[in-house]
Amino acid sequence: MAFQYLTNISLKKAKIEYENILVGEGFAGKTEKISVMDSCGRITAHAVYAHICAPHYHSSAMDGIAVDAKDTFGATETTPVHLKTNQYTVVDTGDAIPDGCDAVIMVEDIVQEEGGVCIYAAVSPWQNIRQIGEDICAGEMILNSYQKITPSAIGALIAGGVLEVEVIKCPVVGIIPTGDEIIPPTEDPKPGDILEFNGSIFSAMLQEWGAKAVIYPIVPDCFDEIKSMVNRAVEECDMVILNAGSSAGREDYSCQVIKEIGDVLYHGIAIKPGKPAILGYQKEKPILGVPGYPVSGIIVIEEILHPLIDLWNHRKIAEPQYVDAVLSRAVVSSLKYHEFVRVRLGYVGKRLIASPLSRGSGVISSFMKADGMLEVPQGTEGYEAGKTVTVRLLRPLSELKKMLVAIGSHDPLLDELADLLHRKNQEIYMSSSHVGSMGGIMSARRKENHIAGIHLLDDKNGTYNVSFIKKYFPHGGVRLVECVGRMQGLMLAPGNPLQIQGVEDLQRKGLRYVNRQKGSGTRILIDYLCKTKGIQTNEIYGYEREEFTHTSVAAQIESGSADAGMGIYSAANLYSLDFLPICIEQYDLLIPDEAWDTPMVQQLIEILKSDEFKACLEKLGGYKIGNPGEVREWFRSV
C-alpha cells in the first residue's frame, strides 16, 4: 500500500491508479430489476430479448372484410366474384383475423349485395394483414447490454412482452459535510458561520451524472464523530465524499479517518484548485476527501468521481467539446500544478474571445458564469493575452453565438438589461465583465466586446466620453449610444455618523475610505476631484483598497469596514446608505461598427428604448433618463 502524505501526483496518473485499485477490489456497477415503465434513461445490464411477437396476432391493417384469399382468385372488373356472408367477416383496423381467413379486402373495394358482397379484384394471401412479428419477433434482441433506454425503446419492450428489465443501479453517493463553523443554509448567518451549500451543489451534479446523493448531517471537527459517520456512509452507500474544510487541522482528521477505516492512495494532487484532495477507499468503495472551498470541491469530484460513476454506469463520458479561443487577458499559472481556469466566452466578429473569470476557489459565482474551462497543464507558465488557446466548452456553442459580450464599466442596470433581453428572446444571453471604462475602451480596440459601458470625464473641458473615443479610435468605426445620466457621489454609513460633508473630509484622521480600481471611470472621477481640491490621495486611509463594482463598495460600507466610498446613487440605495451627491455623469455605451448589425445589439437598442427599461431605472433610482438607445455620435470609419 503506497501511502504518501501530501503528495503532488499528476492528475492523470492518480486517476489511473485509483481506478485500477478500485476495480481490483471489485468496483463495478450493481444491477436491479425495475418496471419497464420506470426505465427511461436507465442503462440495460444485459441484452434484452422479446418474449412475444409484436403484433402478437395477425391483425387487419384496414377496415374491411377478412376472407380466404383463394375465394377471391379470378375476380376482375369483368368477372366479379360474389362472396356469401359465411365467406367473410367484417373487421376494423387492428382486429384479429378470424381462423380460415388469410387476407383483408378494403371496405372501399366492396359492393354490398343481397346475401353478401361482390368484389372486382382478387387479393393475394396475407394482403392487408399486419402479420405476427411485423414489428418485433419473439426471441429477437430488442436492446444490447449497456444501452440507454429511450422512450421508444420502452414502447418496443412492452410491445415485446417485456415488463421488467434489469438495469444498472444508480450508484448511491454519501456526502458528509464536516466543520464546527458549518451551518445549514440560512438567510441570516452570523460572522464566522459558513453556509453548507457544497452538499447541494454536489448532489445536483451527481444527479446529472446518473447517481443518487445522500447528504448526511453536518459533523463537527471531532475525530470520533467523523469516523463514525464515514463508517455509516460506507455501510449505506456505494461511494463516499468526505467534505473536509481546507484548514490543515481538519484535513488531517479526514485523512486519518480514512486510513483507519480503509486505505489512502494519495493525499494531494497536482491540480489547482483542488490540491488537498484525498483518494481513499474501503475495499471497492471510493472514499474521496474533498476540499471545503466549493470551486476546489467541484473540480475534484468532476475529475475523480465523475469517471468512476461513468465506469459504474458503463457509459463513456460524453466527449468534451473543445474550441479555440483568443485570450482577452493573460493567465499566469504555477509550473507545479495543472490549473483549471474558468472563462467566459463570446463571439465578437468571427473570433471567439475567452475572458478569464475570478480564480478564487471560494468564488462559486465564477463557476456559474463560466462558459468554458481553460486547462493549463503542469509545467506550463500560462498564456499571454491575445494568444489562441483551446477551451473545453461548458455550454453549447450555439448559445455562445447569441451571447452579447459587454466588457466595460459596471452599473447594476447592465444586469437589468441582460434580464430584459433574455426575457424578450430566450436565445439571447448577455455576459458582463466589469473592467472599468478604460478597460472597456481597450477591449473594444482589441475587438473583444460588443458593447462597453463608459463614463469618462475629460477634465480639460468637463465633457464625457467623446474626447476619449477620438483619442483611442482615431480611425473611427464606433458609435456612442446614449444610455443614462447617473448621480455620482459619496456613499456613507446610514445617518452619516462621521458628518462627512464632501471630498475634503476624506483625508480626516480615523476615516476609512474604500476605492474603485484604477481605470474605472469612478476612480478617474475621484482622482480628478482630489486633484482639483488639492488633496493628496496618499493621505486618504484605504485609498488603495480597490473594489470592482459600485455594489461591492457599498457592501463594504454597509458592513462597517469602511466609512465612505465614491459611487452611484443606485448602489447606495440598494444598501440603504446615506448618499452625498456630487455630480451627474453621462454613462454611455460604446458600440463598434462590426457589432452594431448583430441581432444581439439590435435587440439591445430596442430594449434601451423600451418602457420596461425606464421602469427598471426608476426602481433602481438615481438616473436621469433622456433618450436611451439614441446614437449620440457615429464616428465613421476613415
Add this chain to the structure above:
Amino acid sequence: MAFQYLTNISLKKAKIEYENILVGEGFAGKTEKISVMDSCGRITAHAVYAHICAPHYHSSAMDGIAVDAKDTFGATETTPVHLKTNQYTVVDTGDAIPDGCDAVIMVEDIVQEEGGVCIYAAVSPWQNIRQIGEDICAGEMILNSYQKITPSAIGALIAGGVLEVEVIKCPVVGIIPTGDEIIPPTEDPKPGDILEFNGSIFSAMLQEWGAKAVIYPIVPDCFDEIKSMVNRAVEECDMVILNAGSSAGREDYSCQVIKEIGDVLYHGIAIKPGKPAILGYQKEKPILGVPGYPVSGIIVIEEILHPLIDLWNHRKIAEPQYVDAVLSRAVVSSLKYHEFVRVRLGYVGKRLIASPLSRGSGVISSFMKADGMLEVPQGTEGYEAGKTVTVRLLRPLSELKKMLVAIGSHDPLLDELADLLHRKNQEIYMSSSHVGSMGGIMSARRKENHIAGIHLLDDKNGTYNVSFIKKYFPHGGVRLVECVGRMQGLMLAPGNPLQIQGVEDLQRKGLRYVNRQKGSGTRILIDYLCKTKGIQTNEIYGYEREEFTHTSVAAQIESGSADAGMGIYSAANLYSLDFLPICIEQYDLLIPDEAWDTPMVQQLIEILKSDEFKACLEKLGGYKIGNPGEVREWFRSV
C-alpha cells in the same frame, strides 16, 4: 371558430395558428416557489437577486494572526515590529476578522517571542482577507429570468442567502388511452388485445422535455365515458392528450368529445404518419387528439406538443442538428403529405449513409433504431437512391462515427455480435439491416456497409460465396472472412403434424408455405432445391409470402398461419419448431478493404475469435464452428 372536418392543413400553418389561439386564450407557463436545494434543472420565473453578501463577513484567507494594519507599518527585515498579545488574534482560514483588525499576517511570517510576536514585513489594509461580497454582493442579480438552474447556480443562490426560488412549474400533461381492445401491458395477451404502451412512451418523452405526465385509466369506446374522462383531465392538468385509436369510429368520438368540451381548430394535418391528429382546446388548455399507432402518436406529440411545452417553459428547443447523408434506397413519398421517414445512419469511409427504416406507423422498433429523421416536404415525390439528403440527427454524430454498419443476410448471431461488441467497448455500436446476401453484396459495391453477411450457393459447383465475389468485385478490394457453417432446413410446426419429409412435399395441396424475400441466400437455396427436384414454385401455396428474417418465418409457423418455411436451425430452435435438416451452408462476412482498418471491424474480428462468441453460438444451436474471424481469402485490389 374555424372548424373543419378532416382537413389537410400544412403542419407549419397549423402549428402557428394553434399556438396563437392558445396564447390568445391565456396559455403561459405557471410558476411555483420551491426550495433551492430541489431546483436543479428548473427554469427561473424571474430574475433572482442575492439577499446577503457572499462571503457575508470579512474572513481570514489564511491561517495566521489578525491585526490592525497600521500597527505593522514600518516593519522590515532590519526594523522588525513587535506586537503584544492584545494587538492580535490568532485566526484560521475562514474565521471572522475581529473588530479593530483589518489585515492578516500568515503564520509562516510570524516569529513567536515572549509576550507576543515579531514580524519583519508590514501588511497593507485588507491584505489576506476575503472581503464581504468577494463572490456575490447583496442585491446583485444572480440569475436572469428564464434561466436554467445549474448545480453551481444552486451554490451561488444559497451563498447569496436565497433558499427559495420561483420557477416555472412543470406543465402537467394528462394522457387518456381509449379503446375497447386496449389492455394494460401483459406478457400474455389474447388475439385482438392491443397492449397500452403509448402512455408509457409519451410519458417518458414528456419527462425528457420537462413536463410531468399523468396516465389515466383506459377508457372504453363510449362517448360519455370519454367525455367525462376528458373533462376530468382538463380540470386536473395543463394539457391533455386523447389517445384515440385510428379507426374512423373512435376518431369521431374524440373530435366530437373535444367539440362538446371546447373547440377543435383542425382535424387532420398534412403529415404522414400522423394525419388524423386533432388540434383541440378548452380555453387556454390544449386537448390534442393523437392517433393510436405509436409512430404516428410520437410524431404528432413531438411536432405539436413539444413546442407548446417549450413555450410554457420559456425554452427554445435545442436547435436540431442536420447532416447530409447519401440515401441507400429510394424513398417514395406522397405529394399530399409532409412525410417523416426514420433512417439508420453510419459512416462508411467518409460518406454518411442513410438507410430508410420500416415506414409502418405501427412499427415502434423503427423509432428505437432510428439515428435520424428524413423529412420529405409536402409536394415532393421522394428521393432516389444515391441522392444526398439532409437528415435531422436523433443521435449524436460522435456515436455515429463509431457505428459498425452491417447490411446483408440475416442471422440471429449478428445481434449477439452487436451485444458482445458494445459490452467490450461502449463507444462502439453496430446496426444491422437485413436485405439478404445479394443485397449485402450490392451494398458493398456501393460502399454503403462495413460488413455483409453472405451465404450464396453457386449451383454450378456447390461452393459458397467465392464465385459471387469474383463476379461482383472483378477488381477485388474485399476480404471474405470465415464466420460459421449453419444448418439450413425446413422449419415445421411442432411434431410435424403434416408429416412433411422433404422439399418434394411442399406442393402438396392444403399445405401453406412461408418464404424469404428474393435476393436472400435462403430464397436462392429453396429456388435451387425446387429446380433440381423439378418442382414448379407457383404450385406451392404461399411461395410469394415473403418475410425478411429467419425469425419472422419461424414466428409465422409458430402462429399456425403457415406449415413450413426454409430457414436455419437456430430460428427453429428459438420457437421450438420441428426442423428437417437439408444442408450445411457457409455463412461468411464480406468486408471491403476500406472498412478493414476501422477500429469497429478490428474489434469485431477480435470478438469473432473469442470464446464468448463461441459460447453464444453453442447456445443458439445449429452452427458448425471452424475458425471464425480467419480471412478465408483476400481479393486484392487490382
